[in-house]
Amino acid sequence: MNILITGGAGFIGSNFIYYMLEKHPEDRIICIDKLTYAGNMSTLQEALKSPRFVFYKADICDREEIYRIFDSEKPGAVINFAAESHVDRSIEDPEIFLRTNIIGTEVLMDACRRYGNIRFHQISTDEVYGDLPLDRPDVFFTEETPLHASSPYSSSKASADLLVLAYFRTYGLPVTVSRCSNNYGPYHFPEKLIPLMIANALNDRPLPVYGEGKNVRDWLYVEDHCRAVDLIVRNGRPGEVYNVGGHNEMANIDIVKLILNKLGKPESLITFVEDRKGHDLRYAIDPSKIHGELGWLPETKFGDGLDRTIKWYLENRSWWEDIISGEYMDYYERMYGG
């Protein structure tokens, strides 16, 4: 099958491409990516050597170009990873989030309708549910939890989810949606918590923790997410939403301390900075549905996944050093005041 993946030069999309090239030698992968600040061709260097991989630099909002690619490549399934994905950037400037995350999704689904009712999977996020209280560890996000997004980023993802489910009901497009918790692993852009803390610790720079660091996230190793998406695309029921997460909740401050400890760096590097506006308190996924229907459970323990991640950042220093030496530094100055 020809599988079209958008956003494949980013963190999760690229991990998914490598997962698929290895796991499904019968499939051909077509990648579309606009190469925004978050997309990096060096990430796809190995994939480009495969005769089963082809790359197009294109914007998913560009209808003409997207139709042209669908016309020539004839995908059998489309998986939409492409998005503006960083909450802090959405607070600074929401517009591009609405364009890429909502209109881009619409254009892709219109292409799916036009070229033969193609199977479409939307990569969504647990952030569409808003947040959970810190003092109710017994409460989790299920697929029935009402959408209650907090940031421009999560609102744009929630809007796209509604649109995807509307295309199922209105046009009968065979869609699925997955809502995953926080991922970590190789190729994670160093503006996000775990890679930012690893990079700053390695450079003996301050580690900026928002507020008191008590906010909780439910961390999943990226490969476990890739396996979940593969299962949903092959065996998931059209029209359904699947939550993906691993019952691995941790407070930010504990993660930061663990990273410092693993790198042998002092906790004095931790700097408490102004809190994120509208900062969600806690995310926690109930994965019963995907476990019950598709047999999925996370396989990587957090300690092992973090060790693998740190090892990857140590062995691939040039990958992230190139990133933090470019446009990203302007953002860093604006965000953290140097």
Ligand code: NAD
């Ligand atoms: P990322 O920011 O690392 O990568 C996004 C990729 O999309 C980049 O390669 C970028 O160039 C590309 N892109 C952006 N706008 C585009 C456009 N208009 N047209 C084509 N390509 C475009 O993001 P990520 O962390 O890999 O997240 C991927 C998806 O997973 C997103 O949809 C995100 O909402 C979702 N998600 C992420 C996490 C997480 O923890 N990172 C968790 C749950 C869900």
Ligand code: DAU
């Ligand atoms: O839950 C899934 C979501 O996870 C995805 O949909 C998003 O695309 C992805 O970016 C991520 O969102 P978060 O906002 O949870 O991730 P981030 O890495 O930005 O922040 C994780 C936590 O760490 C959050 O509580 C904010 C905090 N933080 C983050 C940064 C960048 C800090 O304390 N300091 C920082 O410098």
